[in-house]
Amino acid sequence: MSTINNGAGLVIAKGLSEEWLKQIVHLAKICEAYDEFDLSVNLNVSMLQNRQPEQTNDFLYVQDGQLVGFLGMYAIVSPKEVEISGMVHPDYRRKGIFRALYEQAKAECEKREVTQILLVSNRKSKEASSFAEGVAATYQFSEYKLDYSATAHVTAVESDNRLQLFPATTNDFQTLVEIGVSGFEDTAELMTALVTRNLSEPSFQTYLAQYESEPVGMITISEEDNEFFISGFCVKKGHQGKGLGRKILSQTVEILNQREHIGGISLEVAVDNQNALSLYQSTGFEVVSVYDYYVG
Secondary structure (H helix, E strand, O other): OEEEEOOOOEEEEEOOOHHHHHHHHHHHHHHHHHHOOOOHHHHOHHHHOOOOOOOEEEEEEEEOOEEEEEEEEEOOOOOOEEEEEEEEOHHHOOOOHHHHHHHHHHHHHHHOOOOEEEEEEEOOOHHHHHHHHHOOOEEEEEEEEEEEOOOOOOOOOOOOOOEEEEEOOHHHHHHHHHHHHHHHOOOHHHHHHHHHHHHHOOOEEEEEEEEOOEEEEEEEEEEEOOEEEEEEEEEOOOOOOOOHHHHHHHHHHHHHHOOOOOOEEEEEEEOOOHHHHHHHHHOOEEEEEEEEEEEO
16 A cells, blocks of 8 residues: 655545544444435445556545545546445535545546546535536436335235246356346346456455246345445346245345344435336335446
């Protein structure tokens, strides 16, 4: 891990030490208590814990002996598409700190020839939306964050022995790519990158769903401090609209609930994807936050 101090308290980091991670999490707790909303989607601590020391992805601002600002860059699937999010201590806002961090991040993106920068903000943050407007970022889309509630009033999903979920391995790579291309209607290139990440990250587990022994869907679970996040969930075209998605999701929740010390289960869905939203709500997930994405 190396850092470059750019003066005025600005630190450009390659990799993050345990001490930096500790201070970032501490700053997040201060901001969450003050703003009264969750920052877990913005921070993505599991990615922060696995930063590569040869690449710059994190920018920090230190003042009065403490970390008061942080901005992270996240290439979720493609290295050419980067999400940017961060925070500033409530006592140090409106001093240009986040703009300084953002300008450094943009310069890094230009060096890496990033083709798309997405600013991510919780809709409850007026400062974030004002900042996006101030840097002429254009609103792109929004996503709901949903948490599973065991007390939600939903109709129980009937068990179906014809549907089985198996932990995926590298032997299932091409099958998962084909399911993703069909279910998400995305390119093979994008799905190859997504499946590669999901099978290689230590904190990720992808399940292959088979119905009557035929591969029909996939779903991925990532874990961070006993909190579980569901992503990469789709059903192959030709098998959609038959209730398989609800059964796959229900079985996934059952698998997670069998683990010890489970803290919670979350997922995200595009605001305009009402079919998926209805599916998630029908299995006990409830909307807790809305995140807006701006092209910077």
